[in-house]
Amino acid sequence: MTINLDANVSLQSILIKIGFLPNGDGLQFDFGNCKLKAIQGINQYFQDGFNFVGYYITGRSAGELDFFLPLQVESYEQGLSVIAYYLRNADFKNKPDWLNEGLALREHLPWLKETKAYNENPNAIIEHEWFRVLVNKLKLIISTSTNEDVTTFSFDGIVLTVVCNNEIFVVSGLGKNWQSIAKVKTKSLEFLPKRIPDRDIPVYIWKDNLHIGNRVFKLELENKKALPIVKP
Structure with a gap:
């Protein structure tokens, strides 16, 4: 799915707003059992954005987080919903309020918005x-x-x-x-x-x-x- 280059909300500003802190060459959020890093760079398609990487471990499970998002999104709600979507299955020790908020904003996910727009297209x-x-x-x-x-x-x-x-x-x-x-x-x-x-x-x-x-x-x-x- 796509986000147009006309989108004018900085993903970095969203990350900072929800509590990501500067760390080395990027931004980082500490979930207690996972330090999720967001590093600006390019993906495998040579597109500029943020690469997210991290690992979580609990007594019951372990997992890896690895996803990419563009520098700009359409809105704060869209940015938060997409970040939360990629984290939805992670078993975090400390689950911040913004993660639940993002999961509740599911209708802003770009692929669901596109499907809705297609179905309503005259x-x-x-x-x-x-x-x-x-x-x-x-x-x-x-x-x-x-x-x-x-x-x-x-x-x-x-x-x-x-x-x-x-x-x-x-x-x-x-x-x-x-x-x-x-x-x-x-x-x-x-x-x-x-x-x-x-x-x-x-x-x-x-x-x-x-x-x-x-x-x-x-x-x-x-x-x-x-x-x-x-x-x-």
Whole structure:
């Protein structure tokens, strides 16, 4: 999962706020039976952030902690929830209040937020017969298109409007209206399916891509880079 580089809350400030103290080349928190170290550096993907390392030992169990987080997060709540997530199974002698607080902020975990956003993302459901007609008409135009030609898709909750090289096509659909217009290279639509499945087709925008059924088309937009927070 990802956190956009637009995120503007310093993870270091969160660590200091919850009680991590300077120690050698990083910050450290003492759980009584575990000294968790956070050291700024790069991960295996050459991304800058904090590497967390530590070991805990009790009379019943022992374990190793090893995870990476980016320098910036979207909010204090997100940063705390992710730190707590990676520590959720550790058997600490002294369990600080911030750890319980972070575990209670589970809805701020970036992968759960992304899943929720995806499920709530508006889409258009197009009846397969209408979709077949639309694709056949588009293919006639695509075959003579240049690399500069573009096609736009928009949906108002009732009608999917496709403007392909200045020719307009409309088909009815079901779903919630889109908040933006999808713009793709017309030539890229050569990837539209040759055989239309006998089922309704979802069309939607997600993460700078236009999704048409099981096909994905890159939007003509500048993409934002992101750093991963990988769910273990």
